[in-house]
Amino acid sequence: xxxxxxxxxxxxxxxxxxxxxxxxxxxxxxxxxxxxxxxxxxxxxxxxxxxxxxxxxxxxxxxxxxxxxxxxxxxxxxxxxxxxxxxxxxxxxxxxxxxxxxxxxxxxxxxxxxxxxxxxxxxxxxxxxxxxxxxxxxxxxxxxxxxxxxxxxxxxxxxxxxxxxxxxxxxxxxxxxxxxxxxxxxxxxxxxxxxxxxxxxxxxxxxxxxxxxxxxxxxxxxxxxxxxxxxxxxxxxxxxxxxxxxxxxxxxxxxxxxxxxxxxxxxxxxxxxxxxxxxxxxxxxxxxxxxxxxxxxxxxxxxxxxxxxxxxxxxxxxxxxxxxxxxxxxxxxxxxxxxxxxxxxxxxxxxxxxxxxxxxxxxxxxxxxxxxxxxxxxxxxxxxxxxxxxxxxxxxxxxxxxxxxxx
Amino acid sequence: xxxxxxxxxxxxxxxxxxxxxxxxxxxxxxxxxxxxxxxxxxxxxxxxxxxxxxxxxxxxxxxxxxxxxxxxxxxxxxxxxxxxxxxxxxxxxxxxxxxxxxxxxxxxxxxxxxxxxxxxxxxxxxxxxxxxxxxxxxxxxxxxxxxxxxxxxxxxxxxxxxxxxxxxxxxxxxxxxxxxxxxxxxxxxxxxxxxxxxxxxxxxxxxxxxxxxxxxxxxxxxxxxxxxxxxxxxxxxxxxxxxxxxxxxxxxxxxxxxxxxxxxxxxxxxxxxxxxxxxxxxxxxxxxxxxxxxxxxxxxxxxxxxxxxxxxxxxxxxxxxxxxxxxxxxxxxxxxxxxxxxxxxxxxxxxxxxxxxxxxx
Numbered sequence: 001x002x003x004x005x006x007x008x009x010x011x012x013x014x015x016x017x018x019x020x021x022x023x024x025x026x027x028x029x030x031x032x033x034x035x036x037x038x039x040x041x042x043x044x045x046x047x048x049x050x051x052x053x054x055x056x057x058x059x060x061x062x063x064x065x066x067x068x069x070x071x072x073x074x075x076x077x078x079x080x081x082x083x084x085x086x087x088x089x090x091x092x093x094x095x096x097x098x099x100x101x102x103x104x105x106x107x108x109x110x111x112x113x114x115x116x117x118x119x120x121x122x123x124x125x126x127x128x129x130x131x132x133x134x135x136x137x138x139x140x141x142x143x144x145x146x147x148x149x150x151x152x153x154x155x156x157x158x159x160x161x162x163x164x165x166x167x168x169x170x171x172x173x174x175x176x177x178x179x180x181x182x183x184x185x186x187x188x189x190x191x192x193x194x195x196x197x198x199x200x201x202x203x204x205x206x207x208x209x210x211x212x213x214x215x216x217x218x219x220x221x222x223x224x225x226x227x228x229x230x231x232x233x234x235x236x237x238x239x240x241x242x243x244x245x246x247x248x249x250x251x252x253x254x255x256x257x258x259x260x261x262x263x264x265x266x267x268x269x270x271x272x273x274x275x276x277x278x279x280x281x282x283x284x285x286x287x288x289x290x291x292x293x294x295x296x297x298x299x300x301x302x303x304x305x306x307x308x309x310x311x312x313x314x315x316x317x318x319x320x321x322x323x324x325x326x327x328x329x330x331x332x333x334x335x336x337x338x339x340x341x342x343x344x345x346x347x348x349x350x351x352x353x354x355x356x357x358x359x360x361x362x363x364x365x366x367x368x369x370x371x372x373x374x375x376x377x378x379x380x381x382x383x384x385x386x387x388x389x390x391x392x393x394x395x396x397x398x399x400x401x402x403x404x405x406x407x
Numbered sequence: 408x409x410x411x412x413x414x415x416x417x418x419x420x421x422x423x424x425x426x427x428x429x430x431x432x433x434x435x436x437x438x439x440x441x442x443x444x445x446x447x448x449x450x451x452x453x454x455x456x457x458x459x460x461x462x463x464x465x466x467x468x469x470x471x472x473x474x475x476x477x478x479x480x481x482x483x484x485x486x487x488x489x490x491x492x493x494x495x496x497x498x499x500x501x502x503x504x505x506x507x508x509x510x511x512x513x514x515x516x517x518x519x520x521x522x523x524x525x526x527x528x529x530x531x532x533x534x535x536x537x538x539x540x541x542x543x544x545x546x547x548x549x550x551x552x553x554x555x556x557x558x559x560x561x562x563x564x565x566x567x568x569x570x571x572x573x574x575x576x577x578x579x580x581x582x583x584x585x586x587x588x589x590x591x592x593x594x595x596x597x598x599x600x601x602x603x604x605x606x607x608x609x610x611x612x613x614x615x616x617x618x619x620x621x622x623x624x625x626x627x628x629x630x631x632x633x634x635x636x637x638x639x640x641x642x643x644x645x646x647x648x649x650x651x652x653x654x655x656x657x658x659x660x661x662x663x664x665x666x667x668x669x670x671x672x673x674x675x676x677x678x679x680x681x682x683x684x685x686x687x688x689x690x691x692x693x694x695x696x697x698x699x700x701x702x703x704x705x706x707x708x709x710x711x712x713x714x715x716x717x718x719x720x721x722x723x724x725x726x727x728x729x730x731x732x733x734x735x736x737x738x739x740x741x742x743x744x745x746x747x748x749x750x751x752x753x754x755x756x757x758x759x760x761x762x763x764x765x766x767x768x
Contacts, residue, residue, distance in 0.1 A: 302490070302492065304489075304492035308486070308488060308492040308493075309505070310479050311459070311480060311484070311486050311506075312505050312553075318509060326494075326497075329496070
């Protein structure tokens with residue numbers, strides 16, 4: 001009870017303080033510094049109006065500086081020092097050198113790269129699909145709320161839910177994890193062959209074909225554009241070709257792998273693939289976000305351009321991919337980059353589900369392990385700087401696109 | 408070559424029928440204009456012909472083929488939208504070639520069709536621009552070009568000029584007239600609320616009101632021989648004056664004693680049995696002439712609008728009767744607050760009983 005009262009008091013003081021600051025600073029500005037009236041009234045009003053926005057912004061700028069800007073520089077400084085018995089000793093780039101020599105760091109970097117490719121792509125694609133499919137049906141709004149609901153769940157809460165989905169009991173016991181319950185239904189017969197070999201192989205091959213199609217488009221467009229555009233295209237072609245190769249080899253693997261039918265699986269302990277089980281959690285969380293934003297964007301597409309396309313003879317797929325999607329491309333990029341930033345910072349899910357064990361380490365969790373478990377400020381700060389370095393360009397790109405959308 | 412036939416076409420949203428009993432035959436090469444007050448369903452009717460709205464009753468056919476359930480793209484129609492509806496992410500060239508690409512035409516055919524349309528519409532310098540880099544009139548031309556490249560049997564225009572400013576509207580109107588001239592075999596349907604567009608462009612005008620067709624006819628038929636009071640007042644500006652009265656003399660020339668005390672003679676013939684019939688006489692403001700003798704109307708001028716070539720006289724209302732307007736040639740600004748007597752030659756005096764013209768009974 002007393003705590004509730006204290007909380008209420010804090011709120012009142014906080015809000016009252018804010019209001020009081022604006023009110024008082026306004027009065028001081030208009031009455032004391034630049035009084036309205038007297039011989040210089042006109043000049044004073046102009047000056048007061050020039051100062052006012054800065055005055056109102058001041059507390060926010062100070063708070064942001066104290067809690068955001070200062071820590072960045074402090075972290076950068078810490079990453080160049082070693083903590084020896086409470087004393088900071090400048091060691092130059094030793095921390096970075098040590099970090100680059102660790103396998104765990106390269107594992108985090110590799111895993112972050114996979115997260116970075118898979119999660120934004122899947123979340124945006126599913127979000128776009130859900131937005132389009134729920135738009136025209138009567139119970140679409142119910143479906144939307146269901147898809148959006150995970151957004152209200154914290155990352156840790158979602159991790160707990162998905163840990164139950166991946167739960168493993170000994171063979172013979174009732175499996176409470178739904179994934180194992182389904183898995184044990186497969187017995188290696190025709191159904192298993194179709195669902196676990198043919199289907200995934202086909203999906204991966206189709207994915208590879210789609211990537212190659214995009215790559216081919218880039219190859220054909222290689223001759224136009226400036227040097228910068230050409231360089232980007234070549235980069236895209238190389239990455240795309242590599243992704244297509246990976247997809248094909250996975251598809252081959254899916255078709256030929258020996259699967260341990262009848263044995264419950266420890267999903268989060270299967271090296272490499274456990275990363276994807278973790279990614280599923282974030283995709284589940286972020287699809288709702290992508291859907292809501294893209295749904296609004298889709299509704300903003302002028303109806304008569306769609307009608308014109310109908311009269312031009314476009315089928316629903318062509319209308320979607322050639323008329324609607326290009327018109328909301330800016331929003332898609334914003335959604336994509338926003339999710340990308342979330343992914344780069346991903347920490348809670350890995351911490352709560354695997355702790356970064358069994359090759360699931362990611363950068364943010366690596367930083368936590370160094371900074372708070374091993375209490376190695378130097379290497380921890382160095383890894384924090386790496387994350388910052390990776391996030392910044394995407395953030396700039398995101399803000400640039402978001403502002404372009406608003407115009 | 409396209410003949411359109413609408414038979415008892417109707418459109419219902421649930422229980423509400425917004426259009427009913429639409430019967431219309433459109434011949435090859437005609438330019439038909441749908442006019443009517445807002446909400447009369449003219450755009451809905453056009454969209455039903457386009458296939459964007461379902462036809463809920465009756466039959467619609469093009470060249471004898473029933474089109475009710477044929478998808479829009481296969482009806483052989485092209486449509487120009489009020490808002491242009493250009494694809495904002497495509498260049499002018501891509502906008503115009505989109506339909507042909509969808510139809511899987513060869514690149515050579517597409518290039519030829521786009522080049523031809525661009526030449527007709529003088530869009531050649533703009534082919535590689537995006538729509539946002541074009542002016543309103545240029546966008547409208549691209550929208551028309553997008554229709555031309557498909558070489559449709561029927562062109563549909565949904566208020567294509569209403570987003571343009573006045574000067575551009577006149578210029579584009581003339582361009583559309585020239586376009587029609589250059590394609591004598593294509594049928595066009597044009598929706599507008601602007602009666603100047605209707606009068607200047609149409610080979611026939613369809614006046615829509617109250618969910619049905621009020622009258623179909625050439626522009627001058629509608630102007631000179633309106634079938635009912637609605638058409639009479641809708642066509643022409645300012646609207647036709649309607650004055651109530653009673654037939655006192657019948658024959659090849661009918662004499663009507665008006666409720667305001669005036670006398671009117673009309674060239675509309677009446678039967679002996681019509682004596683005593685309550686009628687409204689209709690006189691267009693431009694047909695009113697000043698007189699010293701027997702007058703149809705006598706009143707005090709409240710407002711004058713001198714436009715140079717003509718002067719509009721707005722008379723003081725008498726009781727709850729509608730305001731009478733006269734349009735006199737020349738400048739008469741000095742008539743304000745003066746008492747003026749007006750009459751009209753019998754050939755210009757229309758007679759309506761129960762809203763319908765006595766010419767058409």
